[in-house]
Structure formats: structure tokens, C-alpha cells
Amino acid sequence: NNTLSNKGYVTDDVEMLENIDNKIYTYGSSKGPYVPVRVGKSGINKSDLRYVKTVGEFDVMCRYTETVMANIGTSISKGEFPIAPYQLNKAIPCSYCDYKSVCRFDNQRNRYHYLTKLSEDEALQRMKDELNGNTKDTTGGEV
Ligand code: SF4
Structure with a gap:
């Protein structure tokens, strides 16, 4: 359920994303409720890079x-x-x-x-x- 996440772009700064949702690493292959990109140990999921800007x-x-x-x-x-x-x-x-x-x-x-x-x-x-x-x-x- 990601009804609380904004549509549009988010920062590519993973630390900042973690500040928005401190459980960001725990959602696995699903997106979390606040941030519209998936983040793993190696960073933002490649297929979600189109949603990020520097x-x-x-x-x-x-x-x-x-x-x-x-x-x-x-x-x-x-x-x-x-x-x-x-x-x-x-x-x-x-x-x-x-x-x-x-x-x-x-x-x-x-x-x-x-x-x-x-x-x-x-x-x-x-x-x-x-x-x-x-x-x-x-x-x-x-x-
Ligand atoms: S010009 Fe602007 S205000 Fe006039 S009908 Fe078109 S969109 Fe509406």
C-alpha cells in the first residue's frame, strides 16, 4: 500500500529517503507507503531510477x-x-x-x-x- 507516497520525483539521496521512511530497506520487492522507489543494499532499484532526480x-x-x-x-x-x-x-x-x-x-x-x-x-x-x-x-x- 503506497497511498501516502507522492507521485512524481523524489531525491536520489538515499540517506534523505531513509529520513522520510526509516523502514525503507525492509520492503523488499514492494514499495513502501511513503517513498515511491524501492531501496536495497546497493541503492535505489534500477527500474525505479526514472522516478529520482539529483x-x-x-x-x-x-x-x-x-x-x-x-x-x-x-x-x-x-x-x-x-x-x-x-x-x-x-x-x-x-x-x-x-x-x-x-x-x-x-x-x-x-x-x-x-x-x-x-x-x-x-x-x-x-x-x-x-x-x-x-x-x-x-x-x-x-x-
Ligand atoms: S483560454 Fe484559458 S480560460 Fe479560456 S477556455 Fe482556454 S483554458 Fe479556459
Whole structure:
């Protein structure tokens, strides 16, 4: 039963994982209730490595998110908040949006914010580049 464990990534720092759940070594081939990866004597189970990120990767993701949020705040305070829902492949958020009836998005007049699917490595590299000032995009990956 792992109903209490978060979905998403966890740190690859086993000592930190042990601090989250001090029984982490006792679950064998099952995942424990708190941490969504299995940990054995030789470390994190190889097939669970896709769920972990390094402390440095978390740092990049957090700093990038802060940058995006700060930029959005700056834009809003300048009165810039265009109706520009994302479009990724054919998916758009408007399909399941509760505000559709009051939103004035019209694809004849407004533009979608087109996103391109990235691999995790590409996304992380883009974030690093952005933080290092190597790109101009701060809005979440438009290409
Ligand atoms: S319907 Fe309007 S508010 Fe809702 S996701 Fe689309 S653009 Fe945004």
C-alpha cells in the first residue's frame, strides 16, 4: 500500500529517503507507503531510477519555476496577460476548462502558445540554458 507516497520525483539521496521512511530497506520487492522507489543494499532499484532526480536537478527545476513565476508576475503587473492557452500536439486546456463560457478565446483572433514535447533531458537543459541567460524564452518552453 503506497497511498501516502507522492507521485512524481523524489531525491536520489538515499540517506534523505531513509529520513522520510526509516523502514525503507525492509520492503523488499514492494514499495513502501511513503517513498515511491524501492531501496536495497546497493541503492535505489534500477527500474525505479526514472522516478529520482539529483539535488542539483531539483535546484534547476525550482529556480526555473521561480523565474517563470516572477516573469508572469511582472507581466501581469504591466497589464500583459494575453489569452494564450498552450497547444501541445493537438491537446489544448480549453477542452476541459470550466471558464470556457466566459473566456473570450477565439482562435481567429488569439494565438495558441505552441509547445513542443521535450524529453526530460532536453527540458532540463532548456531550464539550465534559461537560468544561464542563454535563451530568451521564460514562459515555459515555446519553440
Ligand atoms: S477556455 Fe479560456 S480560460 Fe479556459 S483554458 Fe482556454 S483560454 Fe484559458
